[in-house]
Amino acid sequence: MESPKRAATRAASVERIKATARAQLACGGAAALSLREVAREMDQTSSALYRYFANRDELLTALIVDAYNDLGVCTETAERKIDRGDLRSRWRAACRAIRQWAHAHPHEYALIFGTPIPGYEAPAFTVAAATRATGVIARILNDDCAQTTRKTNERDDDEAARALEMSGVQVLMPDVPASVALRGLFAWTQIFGFLSFELFGHLEGSIRRGDDAFEKLIEQTSHQVGLGVEQ
């Protein structure tokens, strides 16, 4: 821990292990990820890996956190390039970035948005990474509501507020009324629902050009959450 040189080579080793493990996710999935196989791929003994990860689950956790962060960073940087005032375009950029990342890293997508790994419990500290991409979307909605004045139906709001975990939602979107926040959450699940179906093969036979379909979906969801619509 003292030597910066050692710390650097150590970090490099950790990166190499994770990269090898990531490659292995592609052929076999999370359940089949094996420390021995990773070590074999690196021309090392399996016991060597225990210098870097206490056990298999710890490696998995690292991969999951990396995936969340990677998705988060991609979404953030894409959305940051857009003029703050153009909320529709920000929405579009964020959604496109998410899909792009998902298609570029289908196995990491499956790792975080697919079936939970049986017997694996994600540690609490993964939450920060997990909410990064969500945060981008939430901020767009919040900026929109902070700018425009909305006539919100109070009765409608109550129903939505009951359904939502408002304490948590208000941290991310303080200026967003419950009804809009709920629609935002629906849009969120809609995006990932489409991507999961697309990546997991459930759209075969019904969709020919996913790109075009997704553009349509972006427009639909941005309408749904009321982006750019003065009410």
Add this chain to the structure above:
Amino acid sequence: MESPKRAATRAASVERIKATARAQLACGGAAALSLREVAREMDQTSSALYRYFANRDELLTALIVDAYNDLGVCTETAERKIDRGDLRSRWRAACRAIRQWAHAHPHEYALIFGTPIPGYEAPAFTVAAATRATGVIARILNDDCAQTTRKTNERDDDEAARALEMSGVQVLMPDVPASVALRGLFAWTQIFGFLSFELFGHLEGSIRRGDDAFEKLIEQTSHQVGLGVEQ
């Protein structure tokens, strides 16, 4: 194959094996499903199972087909009870049935809508079972379009038609214009996106009462696909 008595006990054995395997999906997931463990649970030797399934994948296929059929039957029977003319209610009934089934069988839901099992390729004959629930939704949309006259935007239709695999879509929904079919498909992915997030734990901290949220989602999606709205 000749004796009906033997065929019956044989079918019963198959059912017992599948039931035991299903129970095992709950603790460990599809990847961890093991013939040896199933046999152990049944107080039999593992080799005995090879009388009924040629290998592990064949058992998995049977479970998948059963899950699809079970979901299909649940959706069909719930939707059939509703007055044919009340399309909104039919939509509601179908969606509710899907969610109910998913919550009652989370592991079978994960089996068919979660991460594809690595190395497993579903045989072609599973498609029939897989499209059963889809068919219910498609029929509602088709009935709606057959009844109401819609002013469809032609230009809009063309874009949607390009995105869709029209040959397949038109078999299920011959009377539905492409733009509506695409919105229907989005609604479809929306429903399952919500359910996946709900069952896989991605809504923890943002949604308190899933039932209420889902009811709102049903209303939203039924509006989206234009149900009961004369245009």
Add this chain to the structure above:
DNA sequence: TGTACATCAGTGAACGCGCGTTCACTGATGTAC
């Protein structure tokens, strides 16, 4: 109704395999004087 035979269900041992994890160890790489 009784018997000979064929078909089936299930057994038990074995095959070769891979896994996570531990542990005592050998060298190499840094640190302190």
Add this chain to the structure above:
DNA sequence: TGTACATCAGTGAACGCGCGTTCACTGATGTAC
């Protein structure tokens, strides 16, 4: 700059385990006459 020592990275053998699948077999259950 040189040496003694501590810390680290990686080895190799071993532990106990579970897996899918095969195969020759024993009984039980039906079938045909």
